[in-house]
Amino acid sequence: MSESKSSGYCMVITTVPDREEAEKLAQGILENRLAACVHVSDIHGFFFWDGEIQNDDEVSLFIKTTKKRYDALESYIQEYHPYDVPEIIQLPITGGSPEYLAWLDATTGEK
Numbered sequence: 001m002s003e004s005k006s007s008g009y010c011m012v013i014t015t016v017p018d019r020e021e022a023e024k025l026a027q028g029i030l031e032n033r034l035a036a037c038v039h040v041s042d043i044h045g046f047f048f049w050d051g052e053i054q055n056d057d058e059v060s061l062f063i064k065t066t067k068k069r070y071d072a073l074e075s076y077i078q079e080y081h082p083y084d085v086p087e088i089i090q091l092p093i094t095g096g097s098p099e100y101l102a103w104l105d106a107t108t109g110e111k
Contacts, residue, residue, distance in 0.1 A: 009093035009104055010070060012063040014077055014086055015045065021082050022059040028080060034073040035065035036107035064093075069108045
């Protein structure tokens, strides 16, 4: 896999308070072709908020998409996310099977 081809993909991570919010957000992301795949996983997070250490059950979304769709995906998450300050982290995908990456392109409308 060439570097220029593989550098066009990313995984975005966000967390929401519960499974219902996760499924609603994932469904909207996929319906708008902002990603090809969203994995959802229950977690327990520890974090600073309002100057104190907090901990709570949350649900993580691992969203696989193209870098070309990232800005639209980030905007969508900002608009529909239930938190005031949602976690939105973009991680580069530095390689992958050509078939999987082609599926990301096809599913998100990239050619």
